[in-house]
Amino acid sequence: MFDEKKVKEVSKLARIDLDADDVNFFSKEIIDFLKLVEKTEKIDLTKTAPLYHAPETSIKLREDNIDDDPKNDGINSAPDHDGKHFIVPKVIE
Numbered sequence: 001m002f003d004e005k006k007v008k009e010v011s012k013l014a015r016i017d018l019d020a021d022d023v024n025f026f027s028k029e030i031i032d033f034l035k036l037v038e039k040t041e042k043i044d045l046t047k048t049a050p051l052y053h054a055p056e057t058s059i060k061l062r063e064d065n066i067d068d069d070p071k072n073d074g075i076n077s078a079p080d081h082d083g084k085h086f087i088v089p090k091v092i093e
Helices: 004-013 020-041
Strands: none
Touching: 004 020
């Protein structure tokens, strides 16, 4: 099984410096994960058909609507504009 020694070996290979608290934490996390994997291995899948591709689902499309409200226009909602262009401070001489 996975223990603190393995966590130290992996952290050394990954060049990650772990203190004792980190080693303890990660070893418990990995052990909990491996227990979860063991539970999934016990699931009976004999009656489940294999899935060869992602399920085909149709995407719900919405109609395109033109928004004529000038408040939603990028230019008109800018703090300074001339109706066609944004007006910004000069940054290059």
